[in-house]
Amino acid sequence: MSATDVTAAETTEAAEAAVEAITNAASKDVTFSMALTQDQKDIRDWVHGFAADVMRPAAHEWDEKEKTPWPIIQEAAKIGLYGFEGIAQFFADPTGLGLPIVNEELFWGDAGMGMAIMGTSLAVAAIFGQGSGEQIGEWIPRCFGTVDDVKVAAFCSSEPNAGSDVSAIRTTAKFDEATKEWVLNGQKAWATNGGIADVHVVIATVDRELNSRGHAAFVVPMSEAKGISEGAKVSKHGLRASHTADVYLDDCRIPENYVLGGKEKLDERLARAKEGKKNKSNASMATFEASRPTVGAQALGIARAAYEYALDYAKEREQFGKKIIENQSIAFTLARMKMEIDAARLLVWRASWMGRNQVPFENAEGSMSKLKSGEVAVWVTERAIQILGGNGYTREFPVERWHRDAKIYDIFEGTAEIQQLVISRAISGMHIK
Ligand SMILES: Cc1cc2nc3c(=O)[nH]c(=O)nc-3n(C[C@H](O)[C@H](O)[C@H](O)COP(=O)(O)OP(=O)(O)OC[C@H]3O[C@@H](n4cnc5c(N)ncnc54)[C@H](O)[C@@H]3O)c2cc1C
Numbered sequence: 001m002s003a004t005d006v007t008a009a010e011t012t013e014a015a016e017a018a019v020e021a022i023t024n025a026a027s028k029d030v031t032f033s034m035a036l037t038q039d040q041k042d043i044r045d046w047v048h049g050f051a052a053d054v055m056r057p058a059a060h061e062w063d064e065k066e067k068t069p070w071p072i073i074q075e076a077a078k079i080g081l082y083g084f085e086g087i088a089q090f091f092a093d094p095t096g097l098g099l100p101i102v103n104e105e106l107f108w109g110d111a112g113m114g115m116a117i118m119g120t121s122l123a124v125a126a127i128f129g130q131g132s133g134e135q136i137g138e139w140i141p142r143c144f145g146t147v148d149d150v151k152v153a154a155f156c157s158s159e160p161n162a163g164s165d166v167s168a169i170r171t172t173a174k175f176d177e178a179t180k181e182w183v184l185n186g187q188k189a190w191a192t193n194g195g196i197a198d199v200h201v202v203i204a205t206v207d208r209e210l211n212s213r214g215h216a217a218f219v220v221p222m223s224e225a226k227g228i229s230e231g232a233k234v235s236k237h238g239l240r241a242s243h244t245a246d247v248y249l250d251d252c253r254i255p256e257n258y259v260l261g262g263k264e265k266l267d268e269r270l271a272r273a274k275e276g277k278k279n280k281s282n283a284s285m286a287t288f289e290a291s292r293p294t295v296g297a298q299a300l301g302i303a304r305a306a307y308e309y310a311l312d313y314a315k316e317r318e319q320f321g322k323k324i325i326e327n328q329s330i331a332f333t334l335a336r337m338k339m340e341i342d343a344a345r346l347l348v349w350r351a352s353w354m355g356r357n358q359v360p361f362e363n364a365e366g367s368m369s370k371l372k373s374g375e376v377a378v379w380v381t382e383r384a385i386q387i388l389g390g391n392g393y394t395r396e397f398p399v400e401r402w403h404r405d406a407k408i409y410d411i412f413e414g415t416a417e418i419q420q421l422v423i424s425r426a427i428s429g430m431h432i433k
Helices: 008-027 038-065 070-078 084-092 098-109 111-118 120-130 133-144 208-214 263-274 283-316 328-356 365-393 399-410 416-428
Strands: 153-156 172-176 181-192 199-205 215-221 228-233 244-255
Touching (some): 038 098, 084 098, 084 120, 084 133, 098 111, 098 283, 098 328, 111 120, 111 399, 120 133, 120 199, 120 215, 120 283, 133 153, 133 199, 133 215, 181 199, 181 215, 199 244, 208 263, 283 328, 283 365, 328 365, 365 416
Parallel strands (some): 153 199
Antiparallel strands (some): 181 244, 228 244
């Protein structure tokens, strides 16, 4: 079935089937292989076609407009690339390579539009990772809307004073026993799709004394809840076709069962934390851990776009009576660009396979993949500008946009420094600061 065949009423049924497929696939023992299956090659080529034919030609325009490219998201929804069924199909791939392959191709097309399409998946990952079966079936399809009424979703963890330091979150969620509602208050910063989304997954503190162990994730639908509003939209260096904004929660009331995992489980978790017992990782960290290799794949897509463009350019451009690639300094740079991209991809695929097959990260392999890919994307796009010379520095050529887009991969979903902190703690078993 393609996404276009799905009506709103059928969506929950489709969601349940997809969740079952994902759960069944996770229980199989899948050997790691770098040889893509025919299905994976077909999906890669299909997404590549969309990236080349729909995204690339519109990339410059939407970067200049600095607006959410709704027509592109709608096009993606029409062909089943944006929507619950699509993401479930990519995620269900038992090798774990479905999501990174799709993300690399999309972000090869354009990172701003790629994020406009994939930004929803951070909220989806939070609901999938922390929600009950019923919540997954209800909320994930609502994150995407329908083909005729496309929606986006937002994941709101960061705050003005809580970026890398997630434990500093000050947004509160208090339970009102009289009305059996949660009351949320606070300010969220930098939320991708913040304010333009319907479903907002908001991380708030239920018990401040417990620091990040007192956090919980709440679903706040803009269409239902009063007291949630969009703050200032951020004007950015890159990813400009992706909407980023503050979100305000002002006595925002939501029903008891809008806490992910349910109130009963939350109460049990908080009680364990108060007794000093260990819980699974906190609400923000659990989402970031799961999504890091996929984010790394996005950075790879940008890097590959810049490398391919620079390679073609170097084979065409002549100076001193020869192609510039005939100079070793240019050829060697391109050789290193290719090698670094391939090395980063190996880390991304390894972490994706481990994550999908529930092989525990022992040395922060997810963080390694994201750190390496982000650094490679920044370096490769910068070198691409160099290879294009003056042209590389102008907005007439796409490499300067790719360089602007790449930089965010050193910053969001854990900065490069935070990834190193995570890796160094994992390898040493010590609390490096
Ligand atoms: C385009 C964009 C989209 C985003 N989307 C989302 C989103 O959808 N949802 C969301 O919740 N957030 C989002 N963010 C926020 C993003 O996750 C944060 O910007 C990021 O976590 C860094 O936090 P910060 O900006 O407050 O930097 P800070 O935490 O203030 O860090 C500043 C600098 O100090 C360094 N630093 C901090 N602590 C340490 C330490 N202990 N050791 C060494 N160095 C340290 C950092 O590495 C960094 O270099 C987005 C941000 C951007 C720019």
